[in-house]
Amino acid sequence: MKKSAALKSSAKQIITLNVNGRVYEQALFIHHTLLEVLREDLGLTGTKHGCELGECGACAVLVNGEPVLSCLLLAVDCIGKEITTIEGIADENRLHPLQKAFAELGAAQCGYCTPGILCAAKSLLDKYLRDDSRAVKPLNRERIKEAVSGNICRCTGYLKILEAIELAAERLNLLQNDPSQKILSTVYDKEK
Amino acid sequence: MFNPAELNVIGKPIPKVDALPRCTGKLQYADDLTFPEMLFCKIYRSPYAHAFIKKIDLSKAKKIPGVVKILTGEDFSIPFGILPVSQDEYPLSNKEVRYVGEPIAAFAALDEESAYQAAKAISIEFEIVKPSMSIEESLKQGMIHKSAGLEFGDIEKGFLESDDIFENVYFYEGNTHLALEEHAAAAVPDPDGKLTLYSSTQVPHYLHRTLAKTLNLPPSRIRVIASPNGGGFGGKSDVFSHEIVVSKLALLTGKPVKISLTREEIFYLHRGRHPTLMWLKTGVKKDGTISSMHFKSLLDGGAYGSYGVASLYYTGALQTTTYKIENYKFEGARLFTHKAPCGPKRGHGTPQPRFAIEIMLDEVAEKLQIDPAELRKKHLVQSNSITPNYLKVGSMGLGKCIDKVVEGSGWKDKFRKLPYGKGVGLACGSYICGAGLPIYWNPLPHSSVMIKLDRGGGVSVYCGQIDIGQGSNSMLAQVVAEILGVGPSEIKLCCADTDLTPVDLGSYSSRVTLMVGNAAIQAAQKAVDLLKKAVSEKWGISEDKINFKNGKAFNRENPDLSLDFSEAVQLAEAKFGAVCTVGSYTPPKSPGEYKGSGVGPSPAYSYSASVVQVEVDPETGIIQIEKVWIAHDIGKAINPLSVIGQVEGSVYMGLGEALMEEQTFRARYNGVHKAPGMLDYKSLTSKDMPEVETYLIEDPDPNGPYGAKEVGQGPLLPIPPAVANAVYDAIGVRIREIPLHPEKVLFALKNKAPKRSFPSFHAPKVIRVPLPSESPTTSLLSSDLLRSESLRVDSSPSSGLPPSSSGAVSS
Amino acid sequence: MIRLPEFRYYRPKTLKEAVKILNSEGEKAVIVAGGTDLFPNMKRRIQTPSVLVSLQQVKELHRKISYTKINGDQEKRLVIPSGLTLSEVCENRLIRENYPFISKTTSSIATPLIRSMGTIGGNLCLDTRCTYYNQSLEWRESVDFCMKAPEGKLDIPCRVAPGSPRCVAANSSDTAPLFCALEAEFHIVSQEGERTIKPAEFYREDGEFYLNKKAEEILSEITLPSSENLHAVYLKLRRRGSFDFPVLGAAAVLKMTGQKVKEAKIFLNAVSSAPIEVLESEKALIGTELEEEKILEAAESARQSAKPFDNTDFYPHWRKEMVGVLLKRALLELKSRKT
The missing domain is CATH 3.30.43.10 (Uridine Diphospho-n-acetylenolpyruvylglucosamine Reductase, domain 2)
Structure with a gap:
């Protein structure tokens, strides 16, 4: 791109985006957000929208591993970055441990907030997988709550979501073994 | 017929059959759909709460590049409404607008931005009229939508017999569903004049009927497909203007037309919780017996009817299903105001009165010096009984629910014993498992299921029900899988498509598990009977010796003798032709026959009890929820994982209503919505949600499939009053309204809380109904009904029986 | 969409x-x-x-947070480039170790998703907010717009305080009051060159023209004061555990000599269009050993001086009452940390 040249939004520009490891060369409007481009230009409708104003978290995706709101990010600002959406979270046909845990524990009810929450949660777990500071900042429920605190869920009351993230973290050996920490907060009590 | 020990799928906490599409971004919601040549629609909405449209000028809008078609009120002449008695809305308003956000014109364009620009270019001359923005004002103006008055027994006599009388005013603020998916609909025309509408709706069948009516087309030319709902909570159980408008646009342009509403527009669609002002007077005897109860409610209905008549009656209907009330009177009215229309939200009309009653019982317990848990337990409605307003209660596990939360929470060591600032509160609730009557009168089944077995062993199930996230797809698959002996994930579901699936009335009033479940049992039973006949012939043994399990048919007496499910299907197909069966369900007739008895009856009632522990900061008034214990009488958990999910979700929504959610308006500024966005409308985040301990009580109901009852709505009911009661325990102030904003708590602490008053209101007509015990015909009828069922319960106390004989219509 | x-x-x-x-x-x-x-x-x-x-x-705005030497190498000062995201600032080791109150304050902003996009410079220059301003075009059309966004119309009054000569939209930046109280330095760059400004002078008590910064000027970096003997805290009041802007914030920074308060800086936000310095509260603390009655006196002065408008979440009278409570708690926290 030429120095100091303004990009006009009334005309489309050819832009190269790397989404889920695939390179897309696409003519796009400059004023279109990554959310619009993912859903409408690339057909990746797994990323959802609940407000388009940054107030719900449904549109969260990962850009260079950081969880961001695709509704407040211009697609043109993602050039040269790695974008990961819900469609790119599984490893080929193998579900990500988070997806597996979400399915197993019923953490996705209507499923509409799920793509955004999975992205936020994946970023958290990836950081712990990369980072040796685990001992300083143990992964616990408080941190998980914080990581998904930008995602509104209206169905679950979050508890199954937190449990599922904990289950995935446990399977990835990320969870500190603190016996006082209860993994499952619900009790299924059979009454005769 | 069912041996609980032999259940393979029912009662197992297995992942939902459609969990993976939801966890991989593959599930397609309505706005994810695109079609070649698709147009986009935007709606211009009223900026005023009350105004008359004098002139509409579209000249500028027509010139916006990309605009294809514009519709106004003139294009629609037929009104609609979800209830036959409230056909009071037009898809686009022609003359008068009654709330900010009421649709006036629709614009179809090549892209969404052009449609938006066109909507901005409309010019309208309005005559602005002063709106009525409150219950009190509308009552004064006579803007009464509907009033109701019912008296069961003689309340004055009841009050005379009581030792203590309690009387108070309560207020429950309105709030909205806030399903995360924004409503969307896509209409696709066929060249032959037929139309398909995809919509995020909870009620494809009612939408189908309404489209036929408003578009003036035979229903056979319209196909409605409900897309998976990204949350519903009642907010998608009405028919909406945009669904009709895109259908009309598609028919006129010959192109697919999609609309995806903004979050702000959804606050205007609303149909959420009615703000309700209540007055409650209760007469009790020394032991806490409720000898008389007089309840009045005034509902702020907003601008249109919606489900409002039902909402009104619901505020008076379920008082009687938890504790014995000897004489009961209900008077209420739903008022029109110039606000977004209210309708059904999780609990539909019942959280408000439940809030009043459960707080009042806390006051009664304190005065009588009885523990609130004990007081409730002493006066529980008995199972298999009939209430003063003729509701027939089947299984009733509230006592066990109370025991469970009292024990789990350590209630006895905490109630009135925690240090100042900390407190516990207890409350209960009860909810219907589907309404006994459909919303339009008809003698047809409420739900039907069709099953087709494939020669290759595949099982296809067709049903009009729509999964809104509650897990009804899994429920359907589990029920069929149990009977056919195959894995639930093997079952292919085709749901909520009016061309392909038999009618189910919709995902509302907690009816799906009970009604679809029963219809599915019937259809699956018929299918397995055909298979058994065919296999028994091959093996030369009687049918009752054949068992289907793990994808095979077994000889019960000789498990080595087996054949594959697909072989069994082939044998049956050879013998009977293609194996296709159907099952249907119609609820049993209700014993009540008075006017207004249509609201309240249900095949079964669920029960919940909750203890909430709070910490109140006396300096700020801020309430922290420390923990919630909740027990829910589910009858039988078909999938405990999904059931617990519904309980936790209900607790979440109940806490939101108790603490912060409110849909309010600015009367001073043209009646605009105060907070039509997700930042300003406060919904609890992951950091605000407390720990929840859930207990499932299984008290099977004879009318439920395998004994199952509802869970989607009931567990919300005890939460708001339990929080209010806990606040009282913590700091000694009684707050009789929600949300429990810190300001209110602090004001109450300083004795400065403004006292709410209840306007003078008497129902113009009160229907006096003799108590069931005084009415020879009904008492006979009800005891008859009860006897047959109690026998069935006794014969197999924990099995959960199929309801095939209790009202199912075979087809 | x-x-x-x-x-x-x-x-x-x-x-x-x-x-x-x-x-x-x-x-x-x-x-x-x-x-x-x-x-x-x-x-x-x-x-x-x-x-x-x-x-x-802009590469200069994304440098690492590092120390710079000033006053002829006499002092080391930490510099935060304005283009760093709030998450980057929050998680930075130097900040976490030396200015934990900045980490805590930035972590209380909005949501993790917004913090990984929003920058520290953006938060310091955050537009003022109002329940009549932060609404859609259609909504604002219903109320016939407002002073801050009159949509080209003339003489539109403030909808919150119709008699007010100026817009009363609230300063809603969590970092602004803290940086004011810290007496940090803001560096501002434009075609004409560079200038430095104290945060307290950067903000204007006018909801419409809320910054002493021209449109063509860029806030490039923030220089922090030495962390030695610095005791600082920011407490934020909001309805939910995340998402929400402050409805009230109290920043208190104390410099101590031994047990005695040598200097005190106290700023409130969300009760005015700029972070407001509460001089009476500062005065009440200087020379004290943070005795409880002195803290109460400072808190009461702040409560009396605050005049919140009805333009955020919660009722203004409650927010006014909370000014005293929040400041008291902020000071008590400092006191408990000190001992």
Whole structure:
């Protein structure tokens, strides 16, 4: 791109985006957000929208591993970055441990907030997988709550979501073994 | 017929059959759909709460590049409404607008931005009229939508017999569903004049009927497909203007037309919780017996009817299903105001009165010096009984629910014993498992299921029900899988498509598990009977010796003798032709026959009890929820994982209503919505949600499939009053309204809380109904009904029986 | 779906390039410093700038947080480049270890998703907020707009305080009051050169013209005071555990000599269009050993001086009452940390 040249939004520009490891060369409007481009230009409708104003978290995706709101990010600002959406979270046909845990524990009810929450949660777990500071900042429920605190869920009351993230973290050996920490907060009590 | 020990799928906490599409971004919601040549629609909405449209000028809008078609009120002449008695809305308003956000014109364009620009270019001359923005004002103006008055027994006599009388005013603020998916609909025309509408709706069948009516087309030319709902909570159980408008646009342009509403527009669609002002007077005897109860409610209905008549009656209907009330009177009215229309939200009309009653019982317990848990337990409605307003209660596990939360929470060591600032509160609730009557009168089944077995062993199930996230797809698959002996994930579901699936009335009033479940049992039973006949012939043994399990048919007496499910299907197909069966369900007739008895009856009632522990900061008034214990009488958990999910979700929504959610308006500024966005409308985040301990009580109901009852709505009911009661325990102030904003708590602490008053209101007509015990015909009828069922319960106390004989219509 | 209006978009790579563009485009250009506040406002057509200048690629604004030497190598000062995201600032080791109160304050902003996009510079320059301003075009049309966004109309009054000569929209930045109380230094760059300004002078008590910064000026970096003997805290009041802007914030910074308070700086936000310094409360604390009655006196002074308007969540009278409570708790926290 030429120095100091303004990009006009009334005309489309050819832009190269790397989404889920695939390179897309696409003519796009400059004023279109990554959310619009993912859903409408690339057909990746797994990323959802609940407000388009940054107030719900449904549109969260990962850009260079950081969880961001695709509704407040211009697609043109993602050039040269790695974008990961819900469609790119599984490893080929193998579900990500988070997806597996979400399915197993019923953490996705209507499923509409799920793509955004999975992205936020994946970023958290990836950081712990990369980072040796685990001992300083143990992964616990408080941190998980914080990581998904930008995602509104209206169905679950979050508890199954937190449990599922904990289950995935446990399977990835990320969870500190603190016996006082209860993994499952619900009790299924059979009454005769 | 069912041996609980032999259940393979029912009662197992297995992942939902459609969990993976939801966890991989593959599930397609309505706005994810695109079609070649698709147009986009935007709606211009009223900026005023009350105004008359004098002139509409579209000249500028027509010139916006990309605009294809514009519709106004003139294009629609037929009104609609979800209830036959409230056909009071037009898809686009022609003359008068009654709330900010009421649709006036629709614009179809090549892209969404052009449609938006066109909507901005409309010019309208309005005559602005002063709106009525409150219950009190509308009552004064006579803007009464509907009033109701019912008296069961003689309340004055009841009050005379009581030792203590309690009387108070309560207020429950309105709030909205806030399903995360924004409503969307896509209409696709066929060249032959037929139309398909995809919509995020909870009620494809009612939408189908309404489209036929408003578009003036035979229903056979319209196909409605409900897309998976990204949350519903009642907010998608009405028919909406945009669904009709895109259908009309598609028919006129010959192109697919999609609309995806903004979050702000959804606050205007609303149909959420009615703000309700209540007055409650209760007469009790020394032991806490409720000898008389007089309840009045005034509902702020907003601008249109919606489900409002039902909402009104619901505020008076379920008082009687938890504790014995000897004489009961209900008077209420739903008022029109110039606000977004209210309708059904999780609990539909019942959280408000439940809030009043459960707080009042806390006051009664304190005065009588009885523990609130004990007081409730002493006066529980008995199972298999009939209430003063003729509701027939089947299984009733509230006592066990109370025991469970009292024990789990350590209630006895905490109630009135925690240090100042900390407190516990207890409350209960009860909810219907589907309404006994459909919303339009008809003698047809409420739900039907069709099953087709494939020669290759595949099982296809067709049903009009729509999964809104509650897990009804899994429920359907589990029920069929149990009977056919195959894995639930093997079952292919085709749901909520009016061309392909038999009618189910919709995902509302907690009816799906009970009604679809029963219809599915019937259809699956018929299918397995055909298979058994065919296999028994091959093996030369009687049918009752054949068992289907793990994808095979077994000889019960000789498990080595087996054949594959697909072989069994082939044998049956050879013998009977293609194996296709159907099952249907119609609820049993209700014993009540008075006017207004249509609201309240249900095949079964669920029960919940909750203890909430709070910490109140006396300096700020801020309430922290420390923990919630909740027990829910589910009858039988078909999938405990999904059931617990519904309980936790209900607790979440109940806490939101108790603490912060409110849909309010600015009367001073043209009646605009105060907070039509997700930042300003406060919904609890992951950091605000407390720990929840859930207990499932299984008290099977004879009318439920395998004994199952509802869970989607009931567990919300005890939460708001339990929080209010806990606040009282913590700091000694009684707050009789929600949300429990810190300001209110602090004001109450300083004795400065403004006292709410209840306007003078008497129902113009009160229907006096003799108590069931005084009415020879009904008492006979009800005891008859009860006897047959109690026998069935006794014969197999924990099995959960199929309801095939209790009202199912075979087809 | 709500979409952005059209604009011309610059993505300069150097500060020099950025100030040049801003200078030539003049008033019609608006800086994007993260976009998490600007883009929602643009989607709601509150602002519709024809030119946007993104600072995302400006390399000088994305340097590491590091010490710089000033006063002839006598003192080391930590410098935060304004283009760092709030998450980057929050998680920075130097900040966490030496200025934990900055980590805590930034971690209380909005949500993790917004913090990984929004920048520290953007938060310091955050537009003032009001329940009549942060609404859609259609909503604002219903109330016939407001003073801050009159939509080209003349003589539109403030909808919150109709008699007010100025807009009363609330300063809603969590970092602004803290940096004011810290007496940090803001560096501002423009075509004309560089200048330094104290945060307290950076903010104006006018909801419409809320910054002493010209459109073509860029806030480039923040220099922090030495962390020695510095005791600071920011407490935030809001309804939920995340998402929400402050409805009240109290920042208190004390410099101590032994047990005695030598200097005190106290700023409140969300009760005015700028962070407000509470001189009476400061006075009440100087020379004390933070005795409880002195803290109460300071808190009461702040409560009396605060005049919140009905333009955020919660009722203004409650927010006024909370000023005293919040400041008391902030000071008690400092006291408990000190001992």
